[in-house]
Amino acid sequence: MPIPPNRDAAVDVDGLNFAYGRYQAVKDVSLKALRGEVFALLGTNGAGKTTSLELIQGYRRPDAGHIRVLGLDPFRQRRSLRRRTGFMLQEAGFLTEMTVRETIELWDSISGRRDSVDRVMDRVDLAGRADVRLDQLSGGEKRRLDIALAVWGGPELVVLDEPTTGLDPESRRRLWSLVDDLRAAGTTIILTTHYLEEAEALADRLAIMHEGRVAVSGTLREVLEAHPATISARLPSSLADDLPALSGSTTVAAPGGADDSDTRALRVETSALQADLTVLLEWADRRGVPLSGLHAQPATLESLFHTIRTRSERLTAEAMEAADQGAQDTQGAHGTDGDGARSGDGGGDGSEDGGDGRQGAGHGAENDVEGVSAR
Numbered sequence: 001m002p003i004p005p006n007r008d009a010a011v012d013v014d015g016l017n018f019a020y021g022r023y024q025a026v027k028d029v030s031l032k033a034l035r036g037e038v039f040a041l042l043g044t045n046g047a048g049k050t051t052s053l054e055l056i057q058g059y060r061r062p063d064a065g066h067i068r069v070l071g072l073d074p075f076r077q078r079r080s081l082r083r084r085t086g087f088m089l090q091e092a093g094f095l096t097e098m099t100v101r102e103t104i105e106l107w108d109s110i111s112g113r114r115d116s117v118d119r120v121m122d123r124v125d126l127a128g129r130a131d132v133r134l135d136q137l138s139g140g141e142k143r144r145l146d147i148a149l150a151v152w153g154g155p156e157l158v159v160l161d162e163p164t165t166g167l168d169p170e171s172r173r174r175l176w177s178l179v180d181d182l183r184a185a186g187t188t189i190i191l192t193t194h195y196l197e198e199a200e201a202l203a204d205r206l207a208i209m210h211e212g213r214v215a216v217s218g219t220l221r222e223v224l225e226a227h228p229a230t231i232s233a234r235l236p237s238s239l240a241d242d243l244p245a246l247s248g249s250t251t252v253a254a255p256g257g258a259d260d261s262d263t264r265a266l267r268v269e270t271s272a273l274q275a276d277l278t279v280l281l282e283w284a285d286r287r288g289v290p291l292s293g294l295h296a297q298p299a300t301l302e303s304l305f306h307t308i309r310t311r312s313e314r315l316t317a318e319a320m321e322a323a324d325q326g327a328q329d330t331q332g333a334h335g336t337d338g339d340g341a342r343s344g345d346g347g348g349d350g351s352e353d354g355g356d357g358r359q360g361a362g363h364g365a366e367n368d369v370e371g372v373s374a375r
């Protein structure tokens with residue numbers, strides 16, 4: 001069923017699903033990046049970020065769900081989007097015997113967008129490398145060339161997949177300022193990153209993916225305020241069972257390290273940081289308990305990652321336990337062969353590009369040599 005174009009959203013994704021063969025890499029993903037904002041897609045390794053970007057770019061056909069990019073269907077209308085969008089993928093490659101300048105000039109004719117080679121090289125700090133062959137560029141320089149091609153011609157939407165991976169601090173800072181300039185000019189930017197401080201510095205809105213799903217999304221403030229703060233400290237083992245009642249969830253565990261047998265690591269996840277901290281400090285004061293390494297802080301993206309990962313591990317453990325229990329209950333009635341329902345990273349692709357299909361240009365739908373840099 002066609003969905004009406006959403007004028008306010010540059011990218012509008014709803015209920016997206018995609019499987020590589022039997023391996024479900026993207027599960028019911030919904031996202032919205034508004035025009036003129038920076039949207040950061042974060043997540044654990046293998047969470048499905050790149051696959052989601054490839055779906056947004058029209059390189060793959062979704063198994064289910066809807067995607068609108070600048071009001072169009074990226075899979076069916078990729079040609080129409082070509083001039084309006086600039087994409088960059090991880091580890092994009094080029095014809096290695098070409099120079100930086102030749103590559104950008106080639107891009108001028110392929111992309112259908114117009115720009116100045118010198119201006120763009122300057123923007124990504126490649127001005128001094130114009131005549132260098134691609135196979136002589138460093139990893140960071142190649143990355144900057146990928147970025148140059150993505151922003152070439154000032155597209156309305158720029159998609160950057162891990163743009164600062166492998167960049168030195170100065171180049172990273174320059175990229176951040178380029179992103180700020182693009183946003184100021186009204187460009188919508190979607191980027192993936194493993195650097196949380198990058199998302200904090202740049203993103204108007206973000207989503208964190210884990211195991212194919214969006215675990216949280218919103219503005220940075222919304223996302224952090226919706227998650228508990230953390231109190232951590234060490235306390236003498238003898239008092240671990242004597243803690244006061246706190247509203248947050250409390251865990252007490254043996255700390256790592258060799259000589260800590262007399263202490264326990266206390267961790268409290270709480271939505272009432274001030275109240276719980278007060279109770280804890282008054283208790284420690286009354287009992288004369290030293291709370292060494294006391295640390296209290298509101299949720300951060302890092303603590304949020306920790307929460308998402310541990311929650312998921314706990315659910316997986318519970319599910320496995322339930323499955324074991326179920327198997328025991330039915331033992332005797334059925335055979336014992338495991339069926340291997342989940343096939344891991346399943347070779348067989350099932351998507352129309354067959355095999356890999358994630359290699360930028362020339363894949364997917366109508367198969368213009370578009371996309372990011374050819375690889």
Ligand SMILES: Nc1ncnc2c1ncn2[C@@H]1O[C@H](COP(=O)(O)OP(=O)(O)OP(=O)(O)O)[C@@H](O)[C@H]1O
Binds near residue numbers: 023355
């Ligand atoms: N061509 C493919 N065939 C089969 N499985 C694939 C293919 N590409 C990716 N996958 C699997 O799909 C899952 C999602 O991969 P994806 O690259 O989208 O994750 P990601 O979030 O970008 O990961 P990372 O942060 O590690 O780059 C992973 O488990 C990956 O192994």
